[in-house]
Amino acid sequence: RIVYVNGEYLPEDQARVSVFDRGFLFADGVYEVTSVIDGKLVDFPGHAARLDRSLAELDMPSPLTSGELLAIHRELVARNNVTEGMVYLQITRGAPEDRDFVFPDPAETPQTVVLFTQSKGLVDSPAAQTGLKVISIPDIRWGRRDIKTVQLLYPSMGKMMARRAGADDAWMVEDGFVTEGTSNNAYIVKDGRIVTRQLGNEILHGITRAAVLAFAREAQMQVEERPFTIDEAQAADEAFITSASTFVMPVVSVDGVALGDGKPGPVARRLREIYIEQSRKAAV
Ligand code: PLP
Numbered sequence: 377r378i379v380y381v382n383g384e385y386l387p388e389d390q391a392r393v394s395v396f397d398r399g400f401l402f403a404d405g406v407y408e409v410t411s412v413i414d415g416k417l418v419d420f421p422g423h424a425a426r427l428d429r430s431l432a433e434l435d436m437p438s439p440l441t442s443g444e445l446l447a448i449h450r451e452l453v454a455r456n457n458v459t460e461g462m463v464y465l466q467i468t469r470g471a472p473e474d475r476d477f478v479f480p481d482p483a484e485t486p487q488t489v490v491l492f493t494q495s496k497g498l499v500d501s502p503a504a505q506t507g508l509k510v511i512s513i514p515d516i517r518w519g520r521r522d523i524k525t526v527q528l529l530y531p532s533m534g535k536m537m538a539r540r541a542g543a544d545d546a547w548m549v550e551d552g553f554v555t556e557g558t559s560n561n562a563y564i565v566k567d568g569r570i571v572t573r574q575l576g577n578e579i580l581h582g583i584t585r586a587a588v589l590a591f592a593r594e595a596q597m598q599v600e601e602r603p604f605t606i607d608e609a610q611a612a613d614e615a616f617i618t619s620a621s622t623f624v625m626p627v628v629s630v631d632g633v634a635l636g637d638g639k640p641g642p643v644a645r646r647l648r649e650i651y652i653e654q655s656r657k658a659a660v
Contacts, residue, residue: 380491399468406430416659422583461495507628508544515548531558553603560619564612574601614641624648
């Protein structure tokens with residue numbers, strides 16, 4: 377694979393990042409994952425805008441314009457012949473000479489910019505046919521989940537807890553209400569109404585979430601942005617998650633309780649179709 381590191385396109389085994397990089401030492405960095413369909417980028421403007429917001433919230437300058445970022449994304453997709461999959465982008469606060477909790481001066485310490493691609497079938501996903509099983513776990517992450525930082529240890533542990541419990545993913549619960557999945561936003565559907573937690577510091581503002589809710593409203597579906605409980609989820613007709621790498625993915629059980637008939641529900645299936653169709657058309 378060819379990867380991008382600080383202005384250079386290199387074979388992955390020649391790419392280097394310093395051991396003093398604050399991404400490595402402090403998880404002091406932000407990231408984006410943009411999916412690729414038909415060799416084109418899905419929802420790129422949304423990801424670029426969220427990246428700028430994440431950087432600004434952490435007092436980091438934007439090292440590249442969104443036009444430059446788009447060009448790098450496209451170059452990597454082309455060089456690696458990605459027709460379907462994703463582009464991962466990470467920007468950290470760079471590698472100052474000494475390890476210090478104080479942020480280095482950005483004028484002296486350039487940020488580290490890394491991008492790489494992963495080819496993966498996304499549209500014809502077998503999981504979309506069967507649906508996912510989720511378990512609930514406490515949400516013990518930090519209070520600024522709206523910033524897309526590389527602090528992913530707890531979500532990664534949550535995914536492992538799910539695996540060990542024979543499930544596919546975990547929904548995190550705080551003060552009795554579901555926040556989101558380990559790497560996705562969470563939704564339930566009851567009597568035709570789609571319920572998903574409102575935006576705030578408690579969840580990542582999913583780019584797929586924004587697109588899917590807009591499509592749902594255009595299709596005259598009812599959307600309620602409010603918190604919901606695990607009990608409510610278990611009594612729902614259906615459920616699903618959204619993320620750049622899964623699009624809309626049905627959820628068929630929550631903590632071992634099957635939803636509806638235990639198969640992917642009609643709302644999730646329809647939204648998945650609409651999202652894929654529209655994303656294909658709008659991809660750049
Ligand atoms: N929530 C969390 C915690 C995530 O990590 C992600 C994606 O990685 C999402 C939600 C979904 O965001 P998006 O649709 O922008 O991929």
